[in-house]
Amino acid sequence: MNPSQKLPRGAAALLIALVTPTQNNVTGIPVLLWGRPGVGKSSFIEGLARPDFPVTTLIASIHDPTDFSGLPILEDGKVRYATPQWVDSFSETGNGILFLDELSTAPPSVQSALLRVVFERRVGFHDLPPGVRIVAAANPPDLMVGGWELSPPLRNRFVHLNWDIDADLYINALLSGWQQGNIQEVDTKAHAVLLGQVKARVAAFLRLQPSYLHANPEDNPYGFASPRTWDFVAALFTSAELLGYDLHDTQSDGLWLDLAAGCLGEGIAIALIEYLRNLRLPPPADVLDGKVSLDVTDLNDGELYVLFASLNPYLKAAVGTADLLPYSTVYLDLMATTFDDGRRDIAFVPLRELAQSGWLPEVFAAAQQANGDGGSTVTDQIERFFADEGLNQFIDVLS
Incomplete structure (x- = not known):
């Protein structure tokens, strides 16, 4: 991944989230892309597909809860849950992307079923392979027609990224084509070492601002602060450093704010980044x-x-x-x-x-x-x- 890549807003942060190591040897923090219709959210995600890295797209509004929790079947006097067919697309490679498009059109019953898929990575009693990343997309609330607001528990399981294409990027794409995203790997051992340092910086900030540990979901339309999303921030910041992004480089301003605001909300994110930039510590x-x-x-x-x-x-x-x-x-x-x-x-x-x-x-x-x-x-x-x-x-x- 090159920090100077010319990609849509939100793409660099998305690519970082996709390669971030998390607990239990799982790769990728779930991402929810917010953007108006026609700005290439779906095409960018599907363009990441490779023979050994499939992308399976599911339109949330045309599925029912059993497509994500499994269909209960009585067998030998016991109830088991049949695994949906879409899970098989990851069985050979063990990795790829589960893309949940039009998430804001999913009714509350489907959203509830998705809770376990997104965070526990389980479909019924079947575990998704550790290399499967989860990405969702939705239209902003002011552009929703006949949709549902996402519940706070579901929102809190994603890093929320605003996706957009400016005029210069679109004009360049017309002349020379769209630039494809590039998924790299993050060394898990290096990530574990650096993560300890990043957590120390985050902990120091929270010692000064303990009220920022939690935020009211009603005050933040997308991501909001919680212990879970603070964990997200530390892991994402660690990956960003390892991939060559400098917190003090003005060219990376938007990236760091996207990552932090997508987890914590913009107000807390701005305060956190300002604090980290003012730390006077050598390596x-x-x-x-x-x-x-x-x-x-x-x-x-x-x-x-x-x-x-x-x-x-x-x-x-x-x-x-x-x-x-x-x-x-x-x-x-x-x-x-x-x-x-x-x-x-x-x-x-x-x-x-x-x-x-x-x-x-x-x-x-x-x-x-x-x-x-x-x-x-x-x-x-x-x-x-x-x-x-x-x-x-x-x-x-x-x-």
């Missing part, structure tokens, strides 16, 4: 490697929280390696300065989480085996922190 690896020096007394409370939470994954990964002691030395020096600065309460949660991971006995043993003052300094710092009266919760960890 965690550069801090631990000694490539940059950092004065933690110059950081605000949110930045300090993000710093330690971002360093923790690197220290955990260093257990059993030669990097454990030097990384831990840098970490503990920063922690000591934080304690001296009177802000030990901010470092408490990251330090407890790190200690409970098994890092503590490993670094303590490495420090005792080390020659010179470095090992004794680390030992002294550990004893200082965990003897602190405010950190008595660590007693169980140390026992």
